Amino acid sequence: MSADGAAVDPSHAPARDSATQAGQGAGGEDGDSLHFRKLAVAPTYRVVAETIEREIMEGRLQPGDRLPSETALAEQLGVNRSTAREGLRLLEQTGLVERKSGRRLHAAIPGHVELSTRASRALLLQQVTFIDLHQLLMALEPAAAAMAATTIGEDDLAALERNLAETEARVERGETITALDTEFHEIISAAVGNPAWLMAREAAAKLLFPAADPMMSRLDQAPHRLVAAHRRILDGLRAGDVEAAREWMRKHIIDFKRGYELAGLPTDRPVHHPLNQEKDEQS
Amino acid sequence: MSADGAAVDPSHAPARDSATQAGQGAGGEDGDSLHFRKLAVAPTYRVVAETIEREIMEGRLQPGDRLPSETALAEQLGVNRSTAREGLRLLEQTGLVERKSGRRLHAAIPGHVELSTRASRALLLQQVTFIDLHQLLMALEPAAAAMAATTIGEDDLAALERNLAETEARVERGETITALDTEFHEIISAAVGNPAWLMAREAAAKLLFPAADPMMSRLDQAPHRLVAAHRRILDGLRAGDVEAAREWMRKHIIDFKRGYELAGLPTDRPVHHPLNQEKDEQS
DNA sequence: ACGGTTCACTTGTCCGACAAACGGACGATG
DNA sequence: CATCGTCCGTTTGTCGGACAAGTGAACCGT
Numbered sequence: 175m176s177a178d179g180a181a182v183d184p185s186h187a188p189a190r191d192s193a194t195q196a197g198q199g200a201g202g203e204d205g206d207s208l209h210f211r212k213l214a215v216a217p218t219y220r221v222v223a224e225t226i227e228r229e230i231m232e233g234r235l236q237p238g239d240r241l242p243s244e245t246a247l248a249e250q251l252g253v254n255r256s257t258a259r260e261g262l263r264l265l266e267q268t269g270l271v272e273r274k275s276g277r278r279l280h281a282a283i284p285g286h287v288e289l290s291t292r293a294s295r296a297l298l299l300q301q302v303t304f305i306d307l308h309q310l311l312m313a314l315e316p317a318a319a320a321m322a323a324t325t326i327g328e329d330d331l332a333a334l335e336r337n338l339a340e341t342e343a344r345v346e347r348g349e350t351i352t353a354l355d356t357e358f359h360e361i362i363s364a365a366v367g368n369p370a371w372l373m374a375r376e377a378a379a380k381l382l383f384p385a386a387d388p389m390m391s392r393l394d395q396a397p398h399r400l401v402a403a404h405r406r407i408l409d410g411l412r413a414g415d416v417e418a419a420r421e422w423m424r425k426h427i428i429d430f431k432r433g434y435e436l437a438g439l440p441t442d443r444p445v446h447h448p449l450n451q452e453k454d455e456q457s
Numbered sequence: 458m459s460a461d462g463a464a465v466d467p468s469h470a471p472a473r474d475s476a477t478q479a480g481q482g483a484g485g486e487d488g489d490s491l492h493f494r495k496l497a498v499a500p501t502y503r504v505v506a507e508t509i510e511r512e513i514m515e516g517r518l519q520p521g522d523r524l525p526s527e528t529a530l531a532e533q534l535g536v537n538r539s540t541a542r543e544g545l546r547l548l549e550q551t552g553l554v555e556r557k558s559g560r561r562l563h564a565a566i567p568g569h570v571e572l573s574t575r576a577s578r579a580l581l582l583q584q585v586t587f588i589d590l591h592q593l594l595m596a597l598e599p600a601a602a603a604m605a606a607t608t609i610g611e612d613d614l615a616a617l618e619r620n621l622a623e624t625e626a627r628v629e630r631g632e633t634i635t636a637l638d639t640e641f642h643e644i645i646s647a648a649v650g651n652p653a654w655l656m657a658r659e660a661a662a663k664l665l666f667p668a669a670d671p672m673m674s675r676l677d678q679a680p681h682r683l684v685a686a687h688r689r690i691l692d693g694l695r696a697g698d699v700e701a702a703r704e705w706m707r708k709h710i711i712d713f714k715r716g717y718e719l720a721g722l723p724t725d726r727p728v729h730h731p732l733n734q735e736k737d738e739q740s
Numbered sequence: 741a742c743g744g745t746t747c748a749c750t751t752g753t754c755c756g757a758c759a760a761a762c763g764g765a766c767g768a769t770g
Numbered sequence: 771c772a773t774c775g776t777c778c779g780t781t782t783g784t785c786g787g788a789c790a791a792g793t794g795a796a797c798c799g800t
Contacts, residue, residue, distance in 0.1 A: 244750075268578075277793060309653075366592075370661045536754090538755095543753095560780095
């Protein structure tokens with residue numbers, strides 16, 4: 175587990191411009207003439223982060239492995255602990271390292287959850303509209319349902335059944351069902367068994383489905399239509415009927431937009447942030 | 458630009474557990490009984506990051522605005538500069554702040570580039586296969602071509618034309634064309650004018666198209682098939698022919714996989730790390 | 741052998757310091 | 771008068787050291 179051979183800068187004086195770039199700009203390679211490249215001198219803390227990142231990406235640090243302590247890490251890399259800490263903070267946000275049981279840092283692979291959270295934020299800041307999100311999920315969700323119809327397992331079907339029952343119960347009581355709706359669609363997409371697929375849809379789904387919340391309260395038959403559609407989709411999945419699953423999902427997503435418009439909500443305006451202050455801990 | 462009213466912890470002694478949680482766990486609200494929540498005391502540096510993040514997300518810090526200097530920031534928040542720095546490092550990786558012209562930090566909105574880079578890494582670590590990526594782009598690329606056929610502008614068409622010409626030239630010379638191939642598809646997806654769409658496909662595209670590099674060298678007619686397909690797609694786009702654009706893109710993507718298989722490359726094995734050491738600065 | 745106590749280790753935070761680079765003001769020069 | 775070079779304050783990057791609180795494991799008493 176020793177990450178030796180990765181010393182960053184042996185000098186203890188602040189000299190961030192000597193060793194850090196030694197590997198990239200030195201040799202002239204193109205026969206053009208001498209026009210120098212950007213000469214990007216990365217700050218040491220970033221070199222630290224990249225070094226550890228490489229250790230993980232190239233498999234020398236397996237997910238779950240404990241990282242050395244900050245002091246040890248700083249010493250091995252030949253940098254100050256403060257600098258090493260800044261590098262770790264960089265990685266921490268990426269999801270490549272995580273805190274297990276309080277203190278120690280472990281290597282990890284970033285799951286789709288943390289990535290989609292950041293992606294959602296970015297989409298919000300880019301003023302993404304309802305139409306944008308709908309357009310994307312219109313391309314993804316029916317296809318996902320179709321593929322899931324052949325791959326879905328009994329446990330996922332059971333989970334969908336439970337989800338649907340709970341949704342119906344909440345509709346009876348007039349409670350909000352956005353979270354369950356989101357979950358229903360996520361289970362189906364997860365059943366495809368394609369991490370890339372899941373990641374591609376997650377960010378948009380996190381924004382689109384909650385955007386329907388105001389619609390549910392304004393159109394009192396909207397929840398029932400949703401439940402009915404989910405029922406049909408689930409039936410199609412259970413029967414392994416690819417085209418039924420695809421088609422009902424397609425209608426469901428189309429209906430989703432129609433309901434949104436019927437409720438008088440603007441589809442070409444930036445969606446609002448869905449107040450996601452939940453912290454979803456692992457209690 | 459003053460972000461006052463956001464002091465984190467007025468005490469100068471190391472007391473990270475006093476003020477930081479004051480706002481969440483105090484009042485009992487559910488009638489159940491007294492069972493306390495996880496009481497997650499976030500480290501101060503994370504509170505710093507979340508505070509600044511909130512300033513940006515809620516529009517008080519517009520993209521492009523200069524952040525206060527580290528010293529000023531630390532003073533305003535009532536924390537040490539080292540702690541403030543760690544918080545900034547967290548944000549730096551997220552893309553919510555960026556270095557403009559060397560020194561000063563500016564607020565920014567994360568573009569699809571930095572997000573997709575991280576997403577690609579995550580997919581690699583999750584052992585995503587060629588089939589996974591292909592499955593996703595099979596659902597996205599033809600639809601993108603179809604939509605772009607009605608929305609694409611003259612400048613994008615010109616860019617595609619240039620791209621295609623350059624691709625042909627490189628094929629003549631036997632050079633690698635992966636970068637141009639990736640760009641061709643990206644221009645089309647960007648022409649849709651949907652940030653969510655772009656973000657959803659980018660990570661997968663960054664992995665799938667480079668994966669075809671070995672194929673190009675093994676099947677010497679593959680590059681010509683690619684150029685021909687691009688030609689048809691571009692013609693469809695220029696003519697505004699939705700179905701032609703969709704269909705040729707569909708065939709192109711299918712052909713892509715067939716070529717991969719013909720070259721004897723495994724489609725159900727994790728894709729390799731495409732050696733993306735490029736730094737793509739904004740010269 | 742089991743449960744409680746102790747202690748080294750680790751993290752989070754703070755303090756202070758300084759070299760280098762940047763940016764803008766100031767002054768010199770053609 | 772405009773352009774250029776120089777100087778200086780500001781800011782960042784990095785370092786060293788310090789300490790409180792929490793963790794985990796060894797240790798010890800019953």
